[in-house]
Amino acid sequence: MPKxxxxxxxxxxxxxxxxxxxxxxxxxxxAEVIDELGIEGKIVGIASVGCSYNNYLYFKFDMQQAAxxxxxxxxxxxxxxxxxxxxxxxxxxxxxxxIGTAEIIHAAARGxxxxxxxxxxxxxGMTSGQMxxxxxxxxxxxxxxxxxxxxxxxxxxxxxxxLSQIDGAVFVERVSMHDxxxxxxxxxAIKKAFKVQMxxxxxxxxxxxxxxxxxWRLSPVDSAKWVEDNMMEYYKLGNYKGAELEV
Amino acid sequence: MPKKVLIKxxxxxxxxxxxxxxxxxxxxxxxxxxxxxNYMSKYMPEAxxxxxxxxxxxxxxxxxxxxxxxxxxxxxxxxxxxxxLKQEGxxxxxxxxxxxxxxxxxxxxxxxxxxxxxxxxxxxxxxxxGHGDYRNIVLAPNNGQELYELTVKAFDxxxxxxxxxxxxxxxxxxxxxxxxxxxxxxTPYKIDKPxxxxxxxxxxxxxxxxxxxxxxxxxxxxxxRLQAKYKEIEKEEVLFEETDCEGADIIICAYGLAARITRxxxxxxxxxxxxxxxxxxxxxxxxPKDAVGSLADKTDVIMSVELxxxxxxxxxxxxxxxxxxxxxxxxxxxxxxxxxxxxxxxKRVLEKEVK
Numbered sequence: 001m002p003k004x005x006x007x008x009x010x011x012x013x014x015x016x017x018x019x020x021x022x023x024x025x026x027x028x029x030x031a032e033v034i035d036e037l038g039i040e041g042k043i044v045g046i047a048s049v050g051c052s053y054n055n056y057l058y059f060k061f062d063m064q065q066a067a068x069x070x071x072x073x074x075x076x077x078x079x080x081x082x083x084x085x086x087x088x089x090x091x092x093x094x095x096x097x098x099i100g101t102a103e104i105i106h107a108a109a110r111g112x113x114x115x116x117x118x119x120x121x122x123x124x125g126m127t128s129g130q131m132x133x134x135x136x137x138x139x140x141x142x143x144x145x146x147x148x149x150x151x152x153x154x155x156x157x158x159x160x161x162x163l164s165q166i167d168g169a170v171f172v173e174r175v176s177m178h179d180x181x182x183x184x185x186x187x188x189a190i191k192k193a194f195k196v197q198m199x200x201x202x203x204x205x206x207x208x209x210x211x212x213x214x215x216w217r218l219s220p221v222d223s224a225k226w227v228e229d230n231m232m233e234y235y236k237l238g239n240y241k242g243a244e245l246e247v
Numbered sequence: 248m249p250k251k252v253l254i255k256x257x258x259x260x261x262x263x264x265x266x267x268x269x270x271x272x273x274x275x276x277x278x279x280x281x282x283x284x285n286y287m288s289k290y291m292p293e294a295x296x297x298x299x300x301x302x303x304x305x306x307x308x309x310x311x312x313x314x315x316x317x318x319x320x321x322x323x324x325x326x327x328x329x330x331x332l333k334q335e336g337x338x339x340x341x342x343x344x345x346x347x348x349x350x351x352x353x354x355x356x357x358x359x360x361x362x363x364x365x366x367x368x369x370x371x372x373x374x375x376x377g378h379g380d381y382r383n384i385v386l387a388p389n390n391g392q393e394l395y396e397l398t399v400k401a402f403d404x405x406x407x408x409x410x411x412x413x414x415x416x417x418x419x420x421x422x423x424x425x426x427x428x429x430x431x432x433x434t435p436y437k438i439d440k441p442x443x444x445x446x447x448x449x450x451x452x453x454x455x456x457x458x459x460x461x462x463x464x465x466x467x468x469x470x471x472r473l474q475a476k477y478k479e480i481e482k483e484e485v486l487f488e489e490t491d492c493e494g495a496d497i498i499i500c501a502y503g504l505a506a507r508i509t510r511x512x513x514x515x516x517x518x519x520x521x522x523x524x525x526x527x528x529x530x531x532x533x534x535p536k537d538a539v540g541s542l543a544d545k546t547d548v549i550m551s552v553e554l555x556x557x558x559x560x561x562x563x564x565x566x567x568x569x570x571x572x573x574x575x576x577x578x579x580x581x582x583x584x585x586x587x588x589x590x591x592x593x594k595r596v597l598e599k600e601v602k
Contacts, residue, residue, distance in 0.1 A: 040447070040449060041446055041447050041448045041449035041450070042446040042448070043446065044317070044444050044445075044446055046313070047457075053459055054457070054459065054461075056453075056455035056457060057455075059453075060453055061446075061447060061453050062444040062445065062446055062447055062453050062454045062455065063444065063453070063454075063455040063456075064312075064313060064316045064317075064343075064444050064455065064456045064457075065343070065455070065456065065457035065458065065459055066309065066312075066313075066339075067309065067335055067336065067339050070305065070306070070309040070312075070336070073301065073305075073306040073307075073309035073310050073313065074309050074310070074312055074313035074316070075313060076299065076306075076310050076313060077271070077273070077309070077310040077311060077312060077313020077314035077315070077316070077317065077321065078313040078314065078316065078317040078444060079313075080271065080297045080299070080310075080314060081271060081297075081313075081314045081317040081318065081319040081321075082317055082445060082446060085445075085446045102302050102303055102305075102306065103302070103305075103306055103309070105302075106301075106302035106306065110299075
């Protein structure tokens with residue numbers, strides 16, 4: 001059996017995430033990318049509010065914890081002090097697409113040389129499964145118990161499409177982590193997003209379609225299928241901007 | 248720039264920021280502090296620093312948190328309604344023990360209130376403002392020179408204790424032009440920040456900055472440490488100015504603009520053989536409670552004069568602790584108390600209290 005290689009940028013510890021949740025995979029992929037780019041010494045991450053609020057305990061590099069939605073503003077401060085560093089935010093959908101819409105839009109508009117990893121699982125995981133700005137139409141949550149009704153609760157936000165309209169955002173891609181093939185392509189996108197930042201080109205973001213088996217009330221296996229059958233239908237995977245960039 | 252210049256208060260703060268070695272300013276427009284943001288947009292880049300006009304006061308304070316967390320001296324400025332928006336960030340900065348400076352050029356409230364000078368943010372500044380058990384050092388300048396010097400001092404105090412320091416001016420001080428001497432220190436205050444998120448450079452273990460502790464024992468330990476630090480600050484950093492208090496008929500407690508008006512009242516009163524003393528807190532927190540408490544031994548009547556409906560007077564009463572009567576006089580809405588009004592109030596109070 002091949003030896004399981006542990007990324008240097010990831011602590012060898014137990015994470016608190018639920019079985020079948022995408023956070024653990026996303027953490028590992030980010031850590032692998034940082035290792036491969038050899039930037040462990042100059043990466044600074046910004047943790048946000050949500051299930052990943054304390055991921056500075058899991059990553060093995062400098063991090064700063066931010067208030068709900070404010071990670072892009074905090075990252076802006078960190079990056080402007082040390083422009084040579086590589087700075088990223090790790091944000092969920094409530095954080096980025098509800099309370100933090102102003103911060104993400106304007107970090108992108110400034111062309112802030114940071115990278116955002118946007119975990120979109122269509123629900124508020126940490127607070128017990130409330131409706132998120134990205135909750136799908138008809139999706140049942142603890143605050144849309146009859147399913148999201150567009151006449152009452154409006155429409156899910158397509159953040160990659162929105163952000164790709166902003167000139168300062170130079171690399172925008174939506175990926176998924178529900179199977180190995182997609183995880184590998186997600187890793188390529190995350191690596192490119194960091195490289196875009198390192199080349200000083202502007203703001204980069206990777207939206208990651210993710211699972212939340214606990215709050216979706218599904219098994220891990222069914223959750224992966226739910227991403228494919230439902231989320232990928234509304235949130236089309238692919239590059240929205242910057243595919244042509246050679247970095 | 249010549250050593251002594253005629254300059255607007257807001258711009259004197261700007262010059263202090265640059266001369267304090269701060270190279271990161273994050274602002275958002277609001278009256279009556281706009282000259283400061285404008286000044287920074289020109290002179291900060293000239294000094295090789297960073298100026299960002301943020302998308303909101305909330306973003307600006309969080310940029311300060313990021314920049315200060317990464318080891319830089321960082322500042323934001325605003326006025327009352329904008330300072331309310333910053334309270335979330337201020338609480339986080341206190342919890343994470345990141346040194347930062349915030350300038351509040353106060354206007355009057357509540358709500359959008361008005362753009363004229365006020366002192367009605369005293370409670371917000373010294374009693375918390377945001378959530379949780381924390382304190383900010385609060386400095387209250389009363390002229391252009393102090394706007395300059397206390398802003399420089401704010402950075403030193405922030406770095407010394409890893410706390411947020413607020414400079415509390417008001418719209419009148421910010422807009423007024425006065426002679427200011429830009430005294431530069433011989434040896435700038437320098438401090439290592441081994442805790443900062445600078446990137447490890449592979450030379451040390453990771454640093455992380457946070458204010459969240461799910462484990463109650465861990466969070467209580469943080470609170471105990473914070474309270475110990477605040478006690479130390481209360482012991483070491485109290486600043487006030489006492490004028491003619493010995494044997495005074497009445498002593499006025501006033502800070503900032505209200506103290507300046509009171510100084511003229513003292514001359515007016517002297518013409519009528521009324522001896523008025525002045526105790527001017529320069530640090531609103533830590534409040535000069537021993538100095539204010541001992542006023543009871545020096546006079547029979549104490550009065551707090553403020554551009555508010557009565558906020559600092561609560562701390563004056565706590566310090567005097569019932570030993571002598573404490574009165575209050577203030578104006579709100581952006582109106583300033585006139586010297587005559589204050590003198591009349593002094594006479595009324597003395598008639599009532601001194602038999």
